[in-house]
Amino acid sequence: MANEVLIRADGLRKTFGATHAVDDVSLEVAAGEIYGLVGPDGAGKTTLLRLLVGALLPSAGDVWLGQYHAVRQAELAREQIGYLAQRFALYEDLTVLENLQFFAEVRGLPSREWKPRSREILEFVGLAQFGDRRAGQLSGGMKQKLGLALALVNRPHILLLDEPTTGVDPVTRQDFWRLIIPLLNDGEMAVLVSTPYMDEAVRCTRVGFMRNGRIIREAPPAVLRDQLAGQIIEVAGHPQPLLVSVSEADPDVENVQRFGLRLHLRVAPGTADAVVKRLACCHSCGRRQP
Amino acid sequence: MFQRLFSLIRKEFIQIVRDPRTLAITFVLPVVMLFLLGFAATNDVRNIALVVYDQDHSPSSRRLIDAYRAADYFQLAYVVSSEEEMRTLIDNNSARAGLVIPPDYGDQVNGWKPATVAFVLDGSDPTVASTALAAATLIGQALSTELSVDRLERRGMSSTLQQAIDVRTQVWYNPGLLSALYMIPAMIGMILQYQSTMLTATSIVRERERGTIEQLIVTPLRSWELIIGKLTPYVIIAFINTLEILAIGFLVFNVTVAGSLPLLLLLTGLFLVTTLGIGLLISTIASTQQEAMLTTMFTLLPSIFLSGFFFPLAAMPTWLQVISYFIPLRYYLIISRGIVIKGVGVPELWPEILALTIFAVLVMSGAIARFHKRLD
Numbered sequence: 329m330a331n332e333v334l335i336r337a338d339g340l341r342k343t344f345g346a347t348h349a350v351d352d353v354s355l356e357v358a359a360g361e362i363y364g365l366v367g368p369d370g371a372g373k374t375t376l377l378r379l380l381v382g383a384l385l386p387s388a389g390d391v392w393l394g395q396y397h398a399v400r401q402a403e404l405a406r407e408q409i410g411y412l413a414q415r416f417a418l419y420e421d422l423t424v425l426e427n428l429q430f431f432a433e434v435r436g437l438p439s440r441e442w443k444p445r446s447r448e449i450l451e452f453v454g455l456a457q458f459g460d461r462r463a464g465q466l467s468g469g470m471k472q473k474l475g476l477a478l479a480l481v482n483r484p485h486i487l488l489l490d491e492p493t494t495g496v497d498p499v500t501r502q503d504f505w506r507l508i509i510p511l512l513n514d515g516e517m518a519v520l521v522s523t524p525y526m527d528e529a530v531r532c533t534r535v536g537f538m539r540n541g542r543i544i545r546e547a548p549p550a551v552l553r554d555q556l557a558g559q560i561i562e563v564a565g566h567p568q569p570l571l572v573s574v575s576e577a578d579p580d581v582e583n584v585q586r587f588g589l590r591l592h593l594r595v596a597p598g599t600a601d602a603v604v605k606r607l608a609c610c611h612s613c614g615r616r617q618p
Numbered sequence: 619m620f621q622r623l624f625s626l627i628r629k630e631f632i633q634i635v636r637d638p639r640t641l642a643i644t645f646v647l648p649v650v651m652l653f654l655l656g657f658a659a660t661n662d663v664r665n666i667a668l669v670v671y672d673q674d675h676s677p678s679s680r681r682l683i684d685a686y687r688a689a690d691y692f693q694l695a696y697v698v699s700s701e702e703e704m705r706t707l708i709d710n711n712s713a714r715a716g717l718v719i720p721p722d723y724g725d726q727v728n729g730w731k732p733a734t735v736a737f738v739l740d741g742s743d744p745t746v747a748s749t750a751l752a753a754a755t756l757i758g759q760a761l762s763t764e765l766s767v768d769r770l771e772r773r774g775m776s777s778t779l780q781q782a783i784d785v786r787t788q789v790w791y792n793p794g795l796l797s798a799l800y801m802i803p804a805m806i807g808m809i810l811q812y813q814s815t816m817l818t819a820t821s822i823v824r825e826r827e828r829g830t831i832e833q834l835i836v837t838p839l840r841s842w843e844l845i846i847g848k849l850t851p852y853v854i855i856a857f858i859n860t861l862e863i864l865a866i867g868f869l870v871f872n873v874t875v876a877g878s879l880p881l882l883l884l885l886t887g888l889f890l891v892t893t894l895g896i897g898l899l900i901s902t903i904a905s906t907q908q909e910a911m912l913t914t915m916f917t918l919l920p921s922i923f924l925s926g927f928f929f930p931l932a933a934m935p936t937w938l939q940v941i942s943y944f945i946p947l948r949y950y951l952i953i954s955r956g957i958v959i960k961g962v963g964v965p966e967l968w969p970e971i972l973a974l975t976i977f978a979v980l981v982m983s984g985a986i987a988r989f990h991k992r993l994d
Contacts, residue, residue: 381836383993402991403838411836417829421636422629433625434837478833 331358334486334518335380340389342375342541349375351541353389357534359485360515362508364532364549365522368576368583372541373522374414377490380520381411393486407436410479414490417475420464424455424474427463428481435482442481449477453507469500476507487511489521493528505531526585526592539582561600563607564590571607578603622839626847630821634851644817648809648859649866655805656798656871663749667695669713671704676724682735685761686717691753704738714740715750727765791876791960798871803958804927806863806886807950810893812918814856818897819910822848827906832993841991849894856890857883876961882954885967888974889950895981902988921947946977 335357342350350372357363365373378384380391382398382405391398396405418427425446432442450456453473458466466474472492479487489508493501509531511517521532529535529549536546547555565571571591575584580599585592595603634640668686672679687694695713698704707713716738726733737754741747825831834844860883867873875882896917904910923929924938925947931939942948949970956962956970964971 378832378993383832383835385992385994403840406836407838409836411833413829413832415829415832417831417833419629419633419830420828421633426629426632430625430629431833431837434622434834434839436622436838439621 331360331515333358334394335363335488335520336392337376337380338390338392340376340379340391341387342372342379342384343387348541350379350386353541353543355536355543355546357518357520359518360512361533362512362519362521362531364529364535365520365538365543366524366526366529366535366583367522367538368524368585371538373538374490375541376538377411377488377520377522381409381488382406407482408484409486409488410482410484411487412475412479412489412492414494418463418471418478421462423460423462424450424466425459427474427478431478432481437482445481445483446477449481452480453477454503469496469503472496472500472504473507476504480511485517487517487519489519491522491524493523493525501528524585526583526594537582544582555597559595559597559600561593561595561604562590563593563604565607574607578606622837623843623847626839626843627850630848630851633821634855640817643813644855645859645862648805648813648863651809652802652805652863652866653870655801656867663746664690665693666691666715666746666750666753667713668692669696669698669704669707669716670694670719671698671701671716672719673721674719674723678724678727679719682719682723682761683717685757686754689753689757691750691757708738708740711740714743714746715754717754730769798867799873799959800955802863802867802871802873803954804951805867806860806954807889807925807947808922808927809859809863810856810886810890810950811921811947812914813859814852814890814893815897815900815917816911816914817852817855818849818894819900819904819914820907821852822898822901823904823907823910835991835993839991841986841989844991845898845986845989849898852894852897853887853890856893857886860886873958875958877957877963881963882957885950885953885957885971885974888971888978889946889953891978892946892974892981895978895985898985898989899981902985902990921945924948925951927951946974946981949973949977 333356335355337353337355340350340353341348353376355363365376367373375384379386380393380398382391382402385399393405394408396408398405419430422430428446428449429442432445433439437445446459447456450459453476455466455470455473455477458470463471463474476489476492479489487508493504496504505528508519508521512519521528523529530553532549534546535549535552536543537552538544545552545555563571563575568586568589568591572584572586575581575591575593580596580603581593582596583592583594593603634644670683670686672683683694686692692715696703696707698707701718704713704716704718708716716736718736718738720734720736723733723735735758737758739747739750739754822831825834839847864873864875864879897914900910900913900917904913920941921927924931924934924942924945926942927947931942931948934942952970953967953974956967960966
């Protein structure tokens with residue numbers, strides 16, 4: 329049986345001046361699914377998430393959250409969502425519990441319920457003993473977990489997380505995913521998470537690759553892995569920043585990721601050899617320049 | 619549904635209380651300004667340092683000097699014996715005014731001839747100079763009349779002497795002509811104009827600067843709830859400040875509200891709608907707190923100079939007077955001074971009340987129209 333679709337975008341566009349930050353994106357996320365939005369910086373992931381939650385007004389297209397339209401019924405739509413923005417944004421001068429109380433009550437959780445619910449959610453993310461600490465005095469990883477707690481405090485059915493693991497240490501990254509996965513167990517919640525890390529995509533139910541404002545491919549991770557066979561190439565060179573910019577400018581390169589001194593490039597099917605040849609040429613040319 | 623609003627207001631108060639800088643601006647700054655303006659910015663000129671160059675040394679010249687010494691406008695600071703000395707004293711600011719009595723002064727006076735004395739003034743500070751000028755002329759004329767009467771008496775004509783016109787002056791409302799009485803009601807207006815505008819603007823811009831606005835936007839808070847929730851704490855603070863200023867005015871400067879206090883508070887609330895609206899407008903333009911503060915200053919300066927706060931509007935060129943009609947503070951100052959000093963009410967103040975109402979509606983609806991609960 330098909331689960332209810334909780335996030336639906338239809339022909340979504342957002343232009344800032346002449347740039348198309350999001351260009352004709354349509355996607356659906358059903359209850360029980362984690363949708364992973366993978367793409368390099370500047371692909372339009374944050375803009376897309378902001379359109380989905382209604383923080384930005386789309387230039388064209390529609391978004392439905394549950395049964396509500398994200399623009400025309402903004403307040404009703406927002407009552408069901410939990411959102412963690414890319415930039416950490418909590419009130420640093422408020423304590424952990426005060427932050428929870430504020431966001432719980434503002435999002436409609438009755439006053440008598442916020443306290444037991446806050447305890448429960450702090451327990452869940454592992455911050456139970458820090459309830460009275462000012463949010464500004466938490467470590468980076470703890471702030472991120474509090475962010476998740478705030479997004480979850482009013483038991484949303486729709487959870488949108490914008491690069492929740494960027495800039496977080498590897499252990500906390502693991503912890504974070506360990507927190508998200510069980511949320512889907514009862515099959516009532518739809519999660520959309522954006523990430524620049526390919527390795528996190530395998531944890532999702534479905535993955536969409538985003539580049540230049542478009543979703544260029546969308547499939548379950550296992551299918552993608554098969555499709556991607558022979559399409560990931562590893563290159564190394566010096567100076568690295570030049571190699572990165574040259575790779576990113578190459579028309580057949582879909583994604584560039586750094587792994588220490590090496591770069592992982594994802595290229596269009598059947599273009600691997602051509603890309604390597606071009607890179608070698610460009611790179612050596614570039615190196616000759618002073 | 620009031621839960622959302624209440625939660626937002628409580629959050630704002632927690633943040634105000636935990637931020638020492640905001641607290642200082644909120645409650646200490648008005649007191650400091652009040653004391654500074656009440657004591658220092660006074661136009662009541664007394665004890666102007668006077669240097670006397672008496673070349674006559676006669677009983678007549680001493681009588682003239684005594685006349686100046688008796689009035690508390692002047693303080694006989696120096697007696698010199700050359701014009702150079704007098705110039706030096708005025709040059710280095712030791713004295714503000716100089717009285718030069720020529721060698722033949724006594725002879726002229728006693729010889730029934732018109733005597734001439736010179737009165738020199740340092741005009742760098744126009745307020746001091748104009749007071750000194752008026753006082754010096756008055757003292758001279760009074761003595762002149764006295765001398766004329768003496769002369770006539772000696773001729774046995776005293777009984778027939780009567781002044782042609784006797785102007786009896788009477789000052790209403792502020793009989794002591796005290797600056798504090800004039801400044802304190804105006805201070806309420808200035809504090810509201812400055813503080814409510816700046817606090818409102820920065821409290822919203824701070825959310826944008828720190829990124830918390832994005833989380834607020836995606837909550838079900840309605841736009842109007844966000845606006846009212848953001849403004850309410852500053853409305854309360856503004857009224858606390860108004861009462862604070864009036865209390866200090868009473869305790870320290872002996873200023874009482876001659877008219878109706880409830881009416882004053884009501885119309886203060888009306889003015890507040892405009893200043894909060896300006897703050898809201900600034901918050902839609904500025905992207906950093908610093909920008910918000912600078913923009914507030916930019917609106918504050920014309921308000922102070924063109925509202926009649928320091929300088930009387932009647933003395934300004936016509937084009938500046940025309941501009942002043944677009945300064946909301948102008949109307950509030952007329953209202954607050956009217957109620958506090960003169961004790962007048964709605965029948966006298968309705969044109970200003972009408973003007974403030976128009977401003978309140980225009981500014982606030984403009985601000986609300988520009989205020990979007992979105993990032994773009």
